[in-house]
Amino acid sequence: xxxxxxxxxxxxxxxxxxxxxxxxxxxxxxxxxxxxxxxxxxxxxxxxxxxxxxxxxxxxxxxxxxxxxxxxxxxxxxxxxxxxxxxxxxxxxxxxxxxxxxxxxxxxxxxxxxxxxxxxxxxxxxxxxxxxxxxxxxxxxxxxxxxxxxxxxxxxxxxxxxxxxxxxxxxxxxxxxxxxxxxxxxxxxxxxxxxxxxxxxxxxxxxxxxxxxxxxx
Amino acid sequence: xxxxxxxxxxxxxxxxxxxxxxxxxxxxxxxxxxxxxxxxxxxxxxxxxxxxxxxxxxxxxxxxxxxxxxxxxxxxxxxxxxxxxxxxxxxxxxxxxxxxxxxxxxxxxxxxxxxxxxxxxxxxxxxxxxxxxxxxxxxxxxxxxxxxxxxxxxxxxxxxxxxxxxxxxxxxxxxxxxxxxxxxxxxxxxxxxxxxxxxxxxxxxxxxxxxxxxxxxxxxxxxxxxxxxxxxxxxxxxxxxxxxxxxxxxxxxxxxxxxxxxxxxxxxxxxxxxxxxxxxxxxxxxxx
Numbered sequence: 001x002x003x004x005x006x007x008x009x010x011x012x013x014x015x016x017x018x019x020x021x022x023x024x025x026x027x028x029x030x031x032x033x034x035x036x037x038x039x040x041x042x043x044x045x046x047x048x049x050x051x052x053x054x055x056x057x058x059x060x061x062x063x064x065x066x067x068x069x070x071x072x073x074x075x076x077x078x079x080x081x082x083x084x085x086x087x088x089x090x091x092x093x094x095x096x097x098x099x100x101x102x103x104x105x106x107x108x109x110x111x112x113x114x115x116x117x118x119x120x121x122x123x124x125x126x127x128x129x130x131x132x133x134x135x136x137x138x139x140x141x142x143x144x145x146x147x148x149x150x151x152x153x154x155x156x157x158x159x160x161x162x163x164x165x166x167x168x169x170x171x172x173x174x175x176x177x178x179x180x181x182x183x184x185x186x187x188x189x190x191x192x193x194x195x196x197x198x199x200x201x202x203x204x205x206x207x208x209x210x211x212x213x214x215x216x217x
Numbered sequence: 218x219x220x221x222x223x224x225x226x227x228x229x230x231x232x233x234x235x236x237x238x239x240x241x242x243x244x245x246x247x248x249x250x251x252x253x254x255x256x257x258x259x260x261x262x263x264x265x266x267x268x269x270x271x272x273x274x275x276x277x278x279x280x281x282x283x284x285x286x287x288x289x290x291x292x293x294x295x296x297x298x299x300x301x302x303x304x305x306x307x308x309x310x311x312x313x314x315x316x317x318x319x320x321x322x323x324x325x326x327x328x329x330x331x332x333x334x335x336x337x338x339x340x341x342x343x344x345x346x347x348x349x350x351x352x353x354x355x356x357x358x359x360x361x362x363x364x365x366x367x368x369x370x371x372x373x374x375x376x377x378x379x380x381x382x383x384x385x386x387x388x389x390x391x392x393x394x395x396x397x398x399x400x401x402x403x404x405x406x407x408x409x410x411x412x413x414x415x416x417x418x419x420x421x422x423x424x425x426x427x428x429x430x431x432x433x434x435x436x437x438x439x440x441x442x443x444x445x446x447x448x449x450x451x452x453x454x455x456x457x458x459x460x461x462x463x464x465x466x467x468x469x470x471x472x473x474x475x476x477x478x479x480x481x482x483x484x485x486x487x488x489x490x491x492x493x494x495x496x497x498x499x500x501x502x503x504x505x
Binding site: 123128140 | 317321328345349391398
């Protein structure tokens with residue numbers, strides 16, 4: 001068979017617009033997801049057993065169910081409770097919550113990897129639990145976590161393709177539209193795949209840069 | 218507040234602080250009464266009672282696992298006690314009534330592993346707590362920190378990271394960091410056990426300087442010669458008990474209890490007759 005990319009060339013700008021939506025959704029979800037994840041991860045290690053259990057349960061459910069089902073629950077399920085969210089908002093919420101479960105587990109691991117002596121030194125210097133967390137533990141934990149967080153960001157970009165099921169016109173959705181107009185399925189999705197690859201590569205490089213910078217300082 | 222007056226010599230101030238504190242009704246800096254502590258089924262401290270006077274320097278010696286470290290950790294509330302009472306300057310501190318910052322104003326702790334904050338510069342290691350806990354301004358805290366670094370001979374390392382320092386330098390920074398909180402009492406939990414032999418001397422020198430300044434101190438150590446030189450009193454602990462205590466001369470030259478005699482004889486066999494090798498390593502560097 002022969003590949004003919006000229007058929008989809010006129011639609012390239014549409015694909016790039018879709019990629020823009022993908023980037024927007026991913027960046028927003030990464031920000032909210034990380035913020036939420038750091039809180040969940042911190043709650044996962046507090047010295048209050050019931051709080052730890054709740055955080056553990058949250059992570060258990062989030063990581064144990066498909067993202068697609070979580071998105072459906074938010075977009076199709078919540079309206080039956082009277083909560084109608086625009087697709088894009090629902091998508092961001094779903095991705096963020098999903099990501100927070102994974103980030104939370106990464107954060108927990110990062111915190112637990114900080115030596116016990118750091119807690120003890122902080123305590124005898126008079127720092128409260130929260131101040132120890134904020135000034136001593138988290139800054140070190142985040143450094144430990146950066147590689148794993150980077151992977152999570154890359155994963156999130158790829159998983160944002162599931163937003164197409166909520167009719168959000170992100171890259172995958174646009175790809176389907178282009179395919180249905182041009183019938184050039186192979187070419188379209190090759191291009192779509194390449195665009196994803198560029199996005200994930202740029203993200204990886206950027207995070208590696210941050211990692212290196214953080215380790216030097 | 219005494220911290221604000223602390224300029225060049227932190228230690229003079231802490232002595233001042235002691236006398237100006239309204240809660241000091243008697244001379245005792247540390248009072249431990251009937252202390253029991255166990256980890257699970259392992260009993261570590263059994264009915265320990267101990268009193269340390271203000272300005273007194275007490276060394277604690279004894280074999281590994283005798284409960285020396287646990288005793289120090291109970292005093293600075295790193296461990297919860299099972300029963301008994303601990304008073305610091307007349308205030309009962311073993312419960313949860315006091316905040317961490319209350320305890321930190323009373324007692325500073327030096328760890329075998331230094332436990333410096335690796336993500337902060339030396340200067341920031343020293344200023345963090347004074348700024349966040351004592352409420353000093355950055356300028357005040359840095360001024361105090363520089364004075365303390367000068368005291369431990371490391372003022373040129375202010376911008377270094379802990380991983381750029383030798384073990385001895387790390388421990389000296391850790392001592393300066395503890396002093397930055399102007400505690401009234403300093404506890405040392407085997408401060409030189411994790412050090413290379415050639416670095417022990419510089420740390421002991423700094424500790425000896427503190428002794429000269431009149432600080433109340435409790436030093437857990439395997440440096441017998443050092444303990445003999447600087448202490449007002451030596452405690453020998455074994456199996457969770459204070460087996461024998463007294464003036465260093467008496468403990469080291471004419472111990473009365475057989476358990477003490479055996480311990481010291483073993484040390485003599487190990488280190489040579491005179492106990493003079495000040496920079497010899499102790500028998501244990503567990504957890505290093």
